[in-house]
Amino acid sequence: MPGRLQRKAIDSLAGGDLADFKVGVDNVIFSVDTEQNRLLVLLVMRHDDPFLGYWSLPGTLVRHGESLEDAAYRVLSEKIRVENLYLEQLYTFGGPNRDPREAENSFGVRYLSVSHFALVRFAEAELIADGVSGIAWYPLSQVPTLAFDHNSILDYGYQRLRNKLEYSPIAFEVLPQTFTLGDLYQLYGTVLGPDFADYSNFRARLLKLGFLRDTGQKTSRGAGRPASLYCFDADAFEPCKDKPMVFI
């Protein structure tokens, strides 16, 4: 290892032994099909090397003057049309050799992926199919081997989803504007596995939190008593925003 002063001198030559990076953004985009009771993730087919013909998470490389978040929103808007969505940064994967485009010895340009995590409403989300690129909602249980390290990223995103469900109101980003408590319960069951909690206790707990507003409307789905339609009341939630909270 070169001495500290020597290294600094090298570094200041705007190159030296420092790696040059291209920065990518890869999005783990989840949605839930409440009809079919399935947790879905958005995948796109690759049409270029490397990993030509593999499915991958929708991603892009960051452009001049573009923030990481901007890039993440751009990928989303290129793939789906959606009104509301939730998006947050997930993790940055940046080991050498995670992308085959890097030269063998890692002395070429490096590829780094700042992954993001997004939730969209299934009914509102319209996939943008351009006739060329494959794009599809995959049930999480049927996801194939993906390009790059995208299976790891997906796993990480799924874990985040489960954690977030338990202590933050992200469920309402995936549900339609109005929903029944049964829908909400099903959503939790779909993500966390059935038997994650007793229905009537779940119900009581959520209502006690105080930010679910009964719209007065009812909905009837086949047999059984019609259910009240609720909506998430953001104003009522505001005061609890920074307090810890348990949903399950």
Place this chain on the structure above:
Amino acid sequence: MPGRLQRKAIDSLAGGDLADFKVGVDNVIFSVDTEQNRLLVLLVMRHDDPFLGYWSLPGTLVRHGESLEDAAYRVLSEKIRVENLYLEQLYTFGGPNRDPREAENSFGVRYLSVSHFALVRFAEAELIADGVSGIAWYPLSQVPTLAFDHNSILDYGYQRLRNKLEYSPIAFEVLPQTFTLGDLYQLYGTVLGPDFADYSNFRARLLKLGFLRDTGQKTSRGAGRPASLYCFDADAFEPCKDKPMVFI
């Protein structure tokens, strides 16, 4: 915006409108001085432009063939000698213009910071002073205005510290190998603020978790009954690793 196919053609020319990045790693390194009951963060003085003469988080730019985590460990090892430490990735800050070295129009090279969060044992940590570079433990309450967006990064790290204290056993990474339950209580008080919990309840809860082993040794510090020295039993903790857990 150019059409999709056209954009792809441009991108494939290995340049186009894609930004080029240097990737930095900045570490929020915490420690706790149990004697003086203070939460400390490690800062270094900058000796180069930009922000010459400002304090900053210890950081470095990532080199060829080096992973993000490797780079984070390297910074640490250049600044302090320490046996055990805890380190995890925090967040990636990557907006354009966060670093004045970027050209005004952001069409030059961009600087991205993958921040990390570290905990070290105060007594074990020996600062490496090379006679040139300033380096110091700063009490969190006395941190000045830092270089770049490092104050934001520090805030983010402090929040992570407080969250982690509540549901994961990171406290034992900062405490000495053996410690009294009073030490542990004080540590929590130092970070979360006093009156975060009643002492005897805190005590009962921690002991019930089952991974604090009484070493049999006693320690006497001035007046008062001597306290038992405990240590963290990693084996006993293993089974609870993935279960939710509450420390406060």
Place this chain on the structure above:
DNA sequence: GCAAAAGTGTTCCGACTACACCCATGC
């Protein structure tokens, strides 16, 4: 009427809170 789904209530039990109280040591 009966099945199905929504919605309500009640009992039990464990966990957390807030204290009061004993123990061992230095001075």
Place this chain on the structure above:
DNA sequence: GCATGGGTGTAGTCGGAACACTTTTGC
């Protein structure tokens, strides 16, 4: 003895788990 900090115990209360029960619909 008494101040100081370590350590134990307990009564009251809150909240979650389990489950029984009522209500409203379709058929």
